[in-house]
Amino acid sequence: MVRIAIDAMGGDNGPSTVLAGSDIALVRRPDLLFHLFGEAAVVLPLLEAYPKVKAASTFTHCEITVQMDDKPSQALRKGRWKSSMWRALEAVKKGDADVALSAGNTGALMAMSKFCLRTMAGIERPALAALWPTxxxxxxxxxxxATINADAQQLIDFAMMGGAMARALLDVERPTVGLLNIGVEEMKGLEEIRVAGQLLKEANLQQLEYVGFVEGDDIxxxxxxxxxxxxxAGNIALKTAEGTARQIGSYLRDAMSRTLLGRLGYLLARGAFRELRHKLDPRASNGGVLLGLNGIVIKSHGGTDGVGFANAIEVGYSMAKNGLLAKIEQDLGDYHRASFARDVTVTADEGVS
Structure with missing residues (x-):
């Protein structure tokens, strides 16, 4: 069984989306168990409409809900120890759950995750990773x-953690990794990116293949x-891609409905348009992973619906089933051991000379 601790109050629509998504997820994955945290007066009446979820869940009342517009510092002051978001994270820390999931305030979730779960050894700041349709x-x-203005070492840590996530979720034995830059030439970009690229190239890691710089259209x-x-840069790229997908969808709808010939063309190509709509649907890739913590934390879009929330549950399920944390620890350990060996070699050579 995979145990998911859920902040039932998080997101724009709170428990209604959470419970609908949990119901869908149970159809896909019957080996799920849910630990729901929220306000009893709000959650329990809605839970009665989802008997499968109720049977597969435990519920804990929490008197505090982190609001979507709370600043991280405010959320910590009023919600530490007693909010639904904190209690979901705490369930992972105590070993009562394998995954914590919230559609709530991203900044608050990041701050609470760092305080509650702490970062892995050698990781200064976590990263928010997303699955991107290509x-x-x-x-x-x-x-x-999650981390604005990351330095070279943090970018290297992100590469290690992203590679481990690709191995766990995409079933890629030795994932290829690129650093996003304004060009592929080695002299381009910020110093932190150039330094990280040089160090990754020199590391010659067995668990991933560093291919160099990539540009925005390569994503x-x-x-x-x-x-x-x-x-x-990552958040701007994500929001731009989501907006472009909606823009393309709007263009297609207008073009197909403007004339009789356009409507006829739509009827003849309905299957292709359904497939395109599915690929452009942001719900399909819902579920960001906070990497670098001593526990698996999934962030769902706040405005998603039940289908999107079910997909976020699916991401957490896959991360737990495929041993994400063990893979990250292994990859980080391999990199730091290789770095130490290089430093020793360099020091020895300098001593000889």
């Missing part, structure tokens, strides 16, 4: 919203399995 299938992109092409960037 021409080839899917890629992992990180960071898309959608699926040029690499893992795209590494800092949160400012």
């Amino acid at each position: 021409i080839r299938g899917e890629s992992v992109v990180l960071d898309v919203g 959608g092409r699926g040029t690499v399995d893992v795209v590494v960037t800092e949160a400012f």
